[in-house]
Amino acid sequence: MRGLDPSVDVADDGPAECPYCGSTETEREHPKGPSLCRSMHFCHGCEQPFERFE
Numbered sequence: 001m002r003g004l005d006p007s008v009d010v011a012d013d014g015p016a017e018c019p020y021c022g023s024t025e026t027e028r029e030h031p032k033g034p035s036l037c038r039s040m041h042f043c044h045g046c047e048q049p050f051e052r053f054e
């Protein structure tokens with residue numbers, strides 16, 4: 001744990017940055033996630049899926 005909340009530090013529309021390891025080697029998995037304000041991404045750096053709020 002690094003004291004970061006992965007749900008709050010993503011606000012712009014550059015490449016999605018992994019909230020776990022900070023890598024931008026990420027891939028959007030679906031056009032939209034479970035709700036219209038989220039998208040699902042997958043990090044190739046640490047192989048973790050994460051949600052990005054838009």
Ligand SMILES: [Zn+2]
Pocket residue numbers: 018019020021022023043044045046047048
């Ligand atoms: Zn990562």
